[in-house]
Amino acid sequence: MSPSSTKIFEFLFDAGEGLLRSGASAASTTKTLLAICAQAGLKNVTVSIIVGQLTVSYQPEDGSYPISRVHNITPGILDIWWRSRSENTIERFLLGEIDIDQADREFKQFYQRQKNRSTWWWTTSGYGILGMGFSILLGGDFVTTLGAVLVSMCVSMLFRWLSRVGAPGIFSYAAGGFIAVLLAAGFMMLTNTNQATICVVSALAARLAGVTAYAVIQDSITGWYLSAAGRFVDIAVCTAGLISGVAVAIAAANPFIGDDVQLVELVTADTGSWFYSILGAALVAGGFALASGGLKIRLVAMTVLGSLAQALYLVMTKLYNVETFFAIFAVGTIIGGICVMVSRKVSLTSNALMLVALLPLFPGLMIYQGALSYFFGIGDSGTSLMEALVTTYCLSMGGTLGQYLVSQAMWQARKQQFRRRYPDGNFDTDQAHEYQAQDIMLPIFSKPFNSAEPRE
Template sequence: MDLCLRIGEMLLSSGAGAADVTATMRAVADHLGLRQAEVDVTFTALSMSHQRSADDVPMLMMRHVQQRDIDYEDLTAVDHLVRDVLTDQADLYLARSRMATIVSLGHAFPRWAVTLAWAVMAAAVGVFLGGGAVVSAVAALAAVLIDRVQILMARRRLPFFYLQVAGGAIATILAAAVAATPIDVDPSLVVTANIILLLAGIGLMGAVQDALTGFYLTASARLIEAMMATAGIIAGVALGISVAEGIGLSLGELVPGKIGSYSDLPAVLIGAAVSSAAFSVACYAPRRAVVPIGLITAVAALVSQAVEVSGFGRAAAAGVAAFFIGLVAYAVAGRVRVPPLVVAVPAIVPFLPGLSIYRGLTFLADGGFFVSQGILALMTAISVAIALASGVILGEYVAQPLKREARKLEGRLAGPRLVGPFRALTRAERRALRRSSGE
């Protein structure tokens, strides 16, 4: 029970859906002989109970999720551990030892590399939004300042809301400072690029996934967390505008969420690919997965642009792109030996409706005539979020049976090899091949 709870805590804190966490914990418990254990997952706590017989007192254990920093390196290690347990390559004693090692070890990337990754992501988002080299450079500088300030604030255990306030204020003040110089820069694009950076780590997809799979309590909690984080950005931008005006800096007409004019399609695709790859590095994804994530995102961005140009709405374009990501992520994740979540979440970062949420809450805060526009923006954001999450999940559902059939076909068509077998079939695959051939 302790091993299952520690595995579930790591998965939940890394952004996995409550349904995936519950299924993983129950699979490990059943395989290790703990039959009919009850698992309960909420946003901040996990509990597991077991009753040996009707006459015994049930045993209950709980763990609280202490941190929510996305860590794909630890998530991948835990996923490999679960696979080894389920294939009898690790017993209970070895599994608990490996789990303790995963928690205690550091990361392959140094912390300064994560700061550099956030800077690259902000610069790529600037390109994705249609900004020039100056916008990208200023956005990258703001990302470095935001990351270092948030690290200092997190060490003092300030709530995440205040970290978002600081990030929005830094982006706005720096944009105002650069706009006051002779440098020709659009401060709205700078602020927008950093807003996407601040919104990238919010679990909108996890919230929608939990709602689709029936975990409404966890979905509501994650959605409230996303709203509070977005409200922190709004408060930070408002604070930054007040500070800039107080020291004599003028932003002009600031339009957070503004998108520039696209010069060409390759710039959009490169911006999307680099931003998702940089986000994966900032979340400590294994190095072998970074390039595939960027390539998948570029193709998904091309698919999204094609659907949107064909006359369909933004939600439809996001849904089709997400379906492609979910369909491909399952196969690519198996090739690079990472969970599909590590591939899917960074790939959908450029398509997240963070800007629509920001616009909607900003209009609602202004009140009056803008309330209707705010409601419309929020409805658009909700439809895009549902399209992204449902598209990825549907792609995963379709990809799993396709991969099984592809393995069967590969086994049937495999002929003589010059040296050794092409791939050693597992025991389950050999049984499936015998059943399919009628033996």
């Protein structure tokens, strides 16, 4: 294999891992990697994405043996810093502004900076702000909100340490749930308050969502069923680990705390005050964006989008009495479309924006309460879990529908603009690098299995 081909493969694997680990769908990632191959002059290329693995194969000449390389991808959390810089480098390469050597150097520099930069303080602060937001959304008082901030920050530091020592994901989540309950119980006993459940949920709700929820739906729509199944299993395993840790901690703590602190009780979002509800949503979205490395304009954009999602939900359910699940679907559709429109302005794909913006509405609370209700016989666990599933479906399908409608409208507008600028040109073949690069930020709902996807 030639040195140039080696660099191309390294570039492909760096780009693919950066996209997949932060929630990009298999179809979007495949389209991007095929576009890179086309720009690099690599023909007869096939990209295959399965659970935790990326395979790229190409045939140098007709009749020759194909060359294949496999790259393993470990699960990861949303990293806005890495994702935005990766997409910027990919776009500049596809537009011909940089060559493969410079693109490869930039990715190596990103990787080195990622290893050396200290992110613990903004990650910890971000999760503290997120915990504050969830506590406000659930109607927690000042003391409970303070406890939610402290527990969220401690759990964040625990996850960071477990990641550094290479602990398996399910045990990391179990440890996080276990520590969250013990810390919340201890804090509530010291402060003589009884909102431990709100404190625990506030610290763990974001962990229940996962960064791949929306990509599961997109992979299913585009026919990547194996990838969708793998992402779904990853979400289920991590959630099961978290719930198990919480359940064990509750069972272990109950004999010592007695009835003074209620660790298992049903709580719901407090929508009585619009101000506090929207403020809580803004803190949740902004906190998660900060914890994920989103700064400056991206932090502002995600905070505003989170506030807007909550405001739209309140308007529909409180002013117009729209049924809850339909309102969630409608909000998801609107926010999904807006995320596509602003994605290029903030240089971040719509999936990442939508994940953060809709986080306050994600049914982490219902998943948590449904599972614990089953373990401890409180309330109707079946109803809670069914509500969680329906809410997940409405958010994911609504967000995906909004992305699809707006991305198609933007693509048609770009097509008309191309025809006015090049009346004798063919949009399918002329300046292919232009439309491939401009399409990176848009979600893909087609099936680009064996070549760069042609457009009509």
